[in-house]
Each structure stands twice: as structure tokens, then as C-alpha cells.
Amino acid sequence: MxxxxxxxxxxxxxxxxxxxxxxxxxxxxxxxxxxxxxxxxxxxxxxxxxxxxxxxxxxxxxxxxxxxxxxxxxxxxxxxxxxxxxxxxxxxxxxxxxxxxxxxxxxxxxxxxxxxxxxxxxxxxxxxxxxxxxxxxxxxxxxxxxxxxxxxxxxxxxxxxxxxxxxxxxxxxxxxxxxxxxxxxxxxxxxxxxxxxxxxxxxxxxxxxxxxxxxxxxxxxxxxxxxxxxxxxxRSSKQRIQMSMHAYYSLARYYQRIGEQSLYEYFMVQVFSQALASISPLSKLQALAKVFQNISLNLLRRLMPNT
CATH class of the missing domain: 3.90.550.10 (Spore Coat Polysaccharide Biosynthesis Protein SpsA; Chain A)
Incomplete structure (x- = not known):
């Protein structure tokens, strides 16, 4: 046509x-x-x-x-x-x-x-x-x-x-x-x-x-x-993730400035999710193990009496 x-x-x-x-x-x-x-x-x-x-x-x-x-x-x-x-x-x-x-x-x-x-x-x-x-x-x-x-x-x-x-x-x-x-x-x-x-x-x-x-x-x-x-x-998958992560972080900053707390928190969660998606499975396990270790140590400190 x-x-x-x-x-x-x-x-x-x-x-x-x-x-x-x-x-x-x-x-x-x-x-x-x-x-x-x-x-x-x-x-x-x-x-x-x-x-x-x-x-x-x-x-x-x-x-x-x-x-x-x-x-x-x-x-x-x-x-x-x-x-x-x-x-x-x-x-x-x-x-x-x-x-x-x-x-x-x-x-x-x-x-x-x-x-x-x-x-x-x-x-x-x-x-x-x-x-x-x-x-x-x-x-x-x-x-x-x-x-x-x-x-x-x-x-x-x-x-x-x-x-x-x-x-x-x-x-x-x-x-x-x-x-x-x-x-x-x-x-x-x-x-x-x-x-x-x-x-x-x-x-x-x-x-x-x-x-x-x-x-x-x-x-x-x-x-x-x-x-x-x-x-x-x-673009490579990693580059696309980085571009999206930058956009989400920028939106988070914008909504934080105008006082939209729930949208600020939503986009910060997206930034964290994109960051996890950009690292290898082994690095994810290592990062989660580190988080678990820190939580465990903090919990033990709270439970143990002061010396």
C-alpha cells in the first residue's frame, strides 16, 4: 500500500x-x-x-x-x-x-x-x-x-x-x-x-x-x-541492566525530592533487584552468605550478656 x-x-x-x-x-x-x-x-x-x-x-x-x-x-x-x-x-x-x-x-x-x-x-x-x-x-x-x-x-x-x-x-x-x-x-x-x-x-x-x-x-x-x-x-544483557538501573535510581531520587516516599522506596527496590541480576550466581550466593553472616553476628551480640 x-x-x-x-x-x-x-x-x-x-x-x-x-x-x-x-x-x-x-x-x-x-x-x-x-x-x-x-x-x-x-x-x-x-x-x-x-x-x-x-x-x-x-x-x-x-x-x-x-x-x-x-x-x-x-x-x-x-x-x-x-x-x-x-x-x-x-x-x-x-x-x-x-x-x-x-x-x-x-x-x-x-x-x-x-x-x-x-x-x-x-x-x-x-x-x-x-x-x-x-x-x-x-x-x-x-x-x-x-x-x-x-x-x-x-x-x-x-x-x-x-x-x-x-x-x-x-x-x-x-x-x-x-x-x-x-x-x-x-x-x-x-x-x-x-x-x-x-x-x-x-x-x-x-x-x-x-x-x-x-x-x-x-x-x-x-x-x-x-x-x-x-x-x-x-546492547549486551549486562549493559541493558545497567542502563535500567540508572533510570530506576534517577526516578528514586526524583520521587524522594518531591516527597513521594512509596515511589522512592519502590524504585530503590528495583535498583537492588537490577544489581542482583547483574552479578553472577556465585557472587549472589557469596553476597547472601555475607548478609546472613552479618545478621547472625548481630543477633549473637544482642543475645550475649555484656562482659
């Missing part, structure tokens, strides 16, 4: 021109993938206007040239941003800054190496959020694949294939980031979260202060691509 041209898109939107939704896309050296990503956006069939904000982070391949090609064909829809110096390497949380630049009431997020498969995705998600003010985010399923084929389908398993309470969102409940559509409420990060690499779980946590999450099973799964250039998917 070919993407619609700009005239057809605008004809479907009628007289309205102010975007109700902003698609935010981050790209870096995605020349082999970005065309499929952008076409997935432009296949969306909606009765409301949307804009596509594409941020190229100083790619060294032809990613920027492909974005320019699409921007020339869709000048009223696609809003490109080209960096001269790579922002990610400088620790700049540019994805969150793009939310502040987005004109839409809603944000849909998808990076330049992933793509959507359902042309009705955005209409279904926005319709739900328009009707249900107590929900702040909607999401659906995805499948993970690489150059050899499907790695895991569905991406969301078990208890995550359902709605999320506001509290569960605040606890950084996992979801497939390329599937989300949420209210445009996060325009900047608290200082504690600056420098966090796994930013998406921080967004969900901050959004949880505003409402619940809805899992929409009727939307076809999106495509999450694992490849050598992937920031998270191709």
Missing part, C-alpha cells in the same frame, strides 16, 4: 489545518530503514490533521537526504530538524525537547528504524483518548525482528497485555515505545532524569501523575527492529 500524497491527506482533514497529533521520530544512520518508517506515518488514515517531526541527529549516511526528499513532497506535514553535531553523544535529551516543540495535543512516538503496520492506528488511539479523559496514554503490541526474521511475537507478554493503572504507570510499567500515543504533557525533564539513557520509562512514570494507560488489542502489531546500530536492542 503506497502512502497518500499530501493533497489526499489534506482533503481527508477538511478545513482544519492545526495538527491534533504530532508524530515524533528520532533518526540516526537509519538510511536503510527510514523510508519504510516515514511511509508508515503517511499511510495513516485520520479525519484530523497530524504533523511529522523528524529529528536527524547528524547522521553520517544518507538518512538526512532521504528525509529531505520526503520533506519536499510533504512540506505542510513533515517538519525536519537536522543536527550538525550529534546530540545523543553529548547527553542532550532531545526527544523530550521535541515534545515541547510539538503542536499536537497528542504525541505518537516511533524511531527511524521501526515502523507501523496498521493505517488506522492513530485514529483508534486518538478516538479513545478524546472519549476517555481519565486515560493519559494508549499503546498496543509489537513484534521484534532482525534481518533473519521474527525474534519475538508478541513483544508484550502476560500481565503487560492489559491496561495500566496510574500507579503502575508511575512505577514505569513496560510497554512497546513505538506503539504509544499519549497526551502532550511532558515538556521537560526533572533535573534528576537528565542523562538517563532509557528515557521512555521515565516518560511513562511522569505521565502516570495525569491518568491511566489503555492497551488496544485491535491495532495490528508495530515492527520493532533489532540491528547492530540499535541504541538499546543490541
Amino acid at each position: 503506497e502512502p497518500r500524497n499530501e493533497q489526499d491527506l489534506m482533503a481527508a482533514w477538511g478545513d482544519s489545518r492545526e495538527p491534533l497529533l504530532s508524530i515524533v521520530c528520532l533518526a540516526y544512520n537509519h538510511a536503510a530503514f527510514i523510508r519504510e518508517t516515514l511511509e508508515g506515518f503517511l499511510r495513516q488514515e485520520t479525519d484530523f490533521p497530524f504533523e511529522v517531526i523528524v529529528h536527524d541527529d547528524a547522521s553520517t549516511d544518507t538518512t538526512a537526504a532521504i528525509i529531505r526528499e520526503f520533506a519536499a513532497r510533504y512540506p505542510n506535514v513533515l517538519k525536519p530538524i537536522y543536527q550538525r553535531e550529534n546530540q545523543y553523544r553529548q547527553g542532550v535529551p532531545f526527544s523530550t525537547r521535541l515534545f515541547a516543540q510539538a503542536r499536537g495535543r497528542y504525541i505518537a512516538y516511533c524511531e527511524g528504524d521501526d515502523y507501523w503496520t496498521d493505517p488506522h492506528k492513530l485514529q483508534i488511539q486518538v478516538d479513545f483518548l478524546e472519549r476517555h479523559r481519565d486515560y493519559v496514554i494508549t499503546y498496543h503490541d509489537a513484534f521484534m525482528f532482525n534481518s533473519q526474521g521474527v525474534l519475538r511475537s508478541p513483544h508484550l507478554q502476560g500481565k503487560y497485555r492489559r491496561d495500566a493503572s496510574a500507579r503502575q504507570l508511575q512505577q514505569a510499567r513496560p510497554m512497546s515505545t513505538l506503539t504509544v500515543c499519549f497526551r502532550n504533557l511532558v515538556h521537560e525533564l526533572p533535573p534528576e532524569l537528565l542523562g538517563v539513557e532509557v528515557l521512555d520509562i521515565c516518560w511513562w512514570s511522569l505521565l502516570g501523575a495525569h491518568g491511566k494507560g489503555k492497551f488496544l488489542a485491535q491495532i495490528k502489531p508495530a515492527a520493532y527492529r533489532a540491528h547492530e546500530g540499535g541504541i538499546f536492542s543490541m
